[in-house]
Amino acid sequence: xxxxxxxxxxxxxxxxxxxxxxxxxxxxxxxxxxxxxxxxxxxxxxxxxxxxxxxxxxxxxxxxxxxxxxxxxxxxxxxxxxxxxxxxxxxxxxxxxxxxxxxxxxxxxxxxxxxxxxxxxxxxxxxxxxxxxxxxxxxxxxxxxxxxxxxxxxxxxxxxxxxxxxxxxxxxxxxxxxxxxxxxxxxxxxxxxxx
Ligand code: PRP
Numbered sequence: 001x002x003x004x005x006x007x008x009x010x011x012x013x014x015x016x017x018x019x020x021x022x023x024x025x026x027x028x029x030x031x032x033x034x035x036x037x038x039x040x041x042x043x044x045x046x047x048x049x050x051x052x053x054x055x056x057x058x059x060x061x062x063x064x065x066x067x068x069x070x071x072x073x074x075x076x077x078x079x080x081x082x083x084x085x086x087x088x089x090x091x092x093x094x095x096x097x098x099x100x101x102x103x104x105x106x107x108x109x110x111x112x113x114x115x116x117x118x119x120x121x122x123x124x125x126x127x128x129x130x131x132x133x134x135x136x137x138x139x140x141x142x143x144x145x146x147x148x149x150x151x152x153x154x155x156x157x158x159x160x161x162x163x164x165x166x167x168x169x170x171x172x173x174x175x176x177x178x179x180x181x182x183x184x185x186x187x188x189x190x191x192x193x194x195x
Contacts, residue, residue: 010182016151018173021161024150029060031148032101039099047071049105049162053133068093072112085115096124105162106134110144
């Protein structure tokens with residue numbers, strides 16, 4: 001992409017370029033590798049958005065590294081503020097006694113992470129750290145400890161590198177904002193409203 005060319009026709013502004021993300025992911029992987037040296041590192045990836053970061057991180061981490069996946073949802077957008085969440089897809093493997101790093105795309109209110117870290121502690125992890133590409137501390141409603149943060153972002157709706165709008169744009173290699181008219185358009189066929 002040349003200077004001045006639009007990153008994507010639906011994108012208003014690129015906040016964090018693909019090059020910056022890739023460089024930062026390498027740094028995060030190096031930090032995690034250093035801290036987890038000698039441990040049996042197990043990544044718990046939060047679906048769906050955490051997949052992109054996890055895929056890049058795991059290729060920068062020295063083996064052996066294992067991965068498992070969990071999907072968590074609020075009971076509905078209208079009740080999201082209640083903090084009530086449920087497991088949509090649980091982990092396959094035990095986390096008991098393991099050195100776990102949770103991988104997220106973004107920590108916003110902190111409700112998802114709060115629920116997940118309590119769950120993992122209840123299941124007996126030996127060590128628990130969190131890696132998130134983005135941290136939006138101004139949105140926090142409950143405390144969340146995020147040891148490895150890629151970038152701190154302001155209060156804006158962002159897409160890309162795992163983050164979606166109506167299940168689209170997760171594959172953008174950068175993080176950016178959408179043009180307002182895109183956010184007002186209806187969802188594409190086959191994408192049901194979030195429950
Ligand atoms: C997003 C994101 C985090 C969570 C952060 O997931 O991936 O898991 O919200 O928000 P919080 O700090 O306010 O809890 P989302 O529920 O949108 O699902 P997705 O990853 O499938 O897009």
